[in-house]
Amino acid sequence: MIYIIELLQALALGFTVGVSAALIPGPMMFATIGISMKNGWRTGPSVFIGHALVESAIFLLILAGAVSFLGESIMSGISIIGGLVMVLFGMMLIGSAKRVSKMDITLSSGKKQLSSGPVSTGVITSALNPSLVIWWLTAGSAIILQEYLLGISAVIVFILGHWIADLGFLVAVSSSFSKGKELFSPRTHEKILYFCGAFMAVFGLWFLANYNNISAFV
Template identity: 40%
Template sequence: MYTIPDALILGFLIGLTGALAPGPTLIATINASLRTGWSAGPRVTAGHVAVEVMMVFFVVAGVGAVIGSYTGIIAGVGGAALVAFGLLTVRESRHTTGIATAGTEAVTHPVVAGVVTSLSNPYFWIWWLTVGSALLLAAYEGGIVVAGAFVIGHWAADLGWLTLVSASIHRGRFILGEQAYRWILGACGAGLIGFGLYYLVAVFA
C-alpha cells in the first residue's frame, strides 16, 4: 500500500514519462506559446487536467471498463478532430503576424487546445484505461488522500514540463522573424495532421 509521499513521487515520475513523450498536447503547447507567450503551458495543462479529472472519476466509479469498448470510435473521432485542428493551424500560418486575432482565438485558445488534444488522442484513453487506472486504483487502496497525492504528482509533471516548454518558446519567439514564425506554426499544424492521420489509419487498417 502506498504512502502519501510514495504516491506523490510515483505520480510525478509516471506523469513525467508521459509529458516528455512527443504528442499532440506538446505540439499544441508549442503552437500556443508562439501566440500567447509563456502562460500557454499552464493553460494547456489546465485543459488537459480538466479532461483527466473526468477520467479519474470514471476510473474510481468503475466506468472505465465500459468506455474501453469504444476505444476504436474514440480513435476515429479523435483522429478526425486532430486533422481539422491541424488544417486550421496551417491555414492560419499562411497569413498570421504572430498575434492571435479575435477570429482565431476561440479555436486556438490554449485551454481549448489542451482539452481537444487530450480528448482526441486515443493513447490518452488507452493509458488511462490500462496503466493509469491500475496505478490510480492501487493508490486508492490507501484512501482518497493517497489517490489524490498520486494525481497531484501526475499533474505536477505535466505542468512543470509544459511550462518549461512554453517559457523556452516564448523567449525564443523574440528572435524569430515573421517568416520563421509562420514556418514553425505551419510545422505545428502539419504535426497535428500527421498524428490525426496516424490514428485514423490505425483505426481502419
C-alpha cells in the same frame, strides 16, 4: 510515519508518470508550441487547465468502476473522432502559419484571446487523444486503483504529482516559445508553425489508421 512514506512514494510515482508521458511528443505539446508563439507563455497554464479537466473526468470514471463497461467500439469511436479533429487542428495551424508569423506577439497576448482558446485546446487534445484516454483506462487505471487500496489520499497525491509534472512541462514549453518574435525570424517562426501543424495532422492520420487496433495506443 509509514503512511507518510507511502504518500511520498505516490507523489513520486505520479510525477514520474507525468514526466515520462510529457517527454513523448504528442498533439498537446505541438498545439502548445504553436499557440504560445501567438498568445505568450500563459498558453501553458491555460492548456494545462483543459488537460486537467479531462483527466479529472477520467480519474472519476476509473474510481467509479466505469472502465469495465467501456468496450472496443467506444475506444474505436474515440480514435476516429480524435483522428479527424487532430487532422483538422493541424490543417488550421498550417493555414494560419503565415498570418500568425507576421503578428506582433505583444499585441496578440491579451486576455480576450487567452480566455478560451488554449483551455479548449487542452480539452480537445486530451479528450480526443486515444493514446491518453486508453492508457489511463488500462495501465493507468491499474496504478490508480492500486493507490486507492492505500486510501483516497494516496490517489489525490498521485494525481497531484502527475499534474505538477504536466504543468511544469507545459509552462516550460510555452515559455520557451512565447518569445518567438524576438528569438526567430518571421520565416523561421512560420516554419515552426508548419512543423507543428504537420505533426498534429500526422498524429490524426495515425489515430485513424489504427482506430480498430487498441493495442497500438497502449
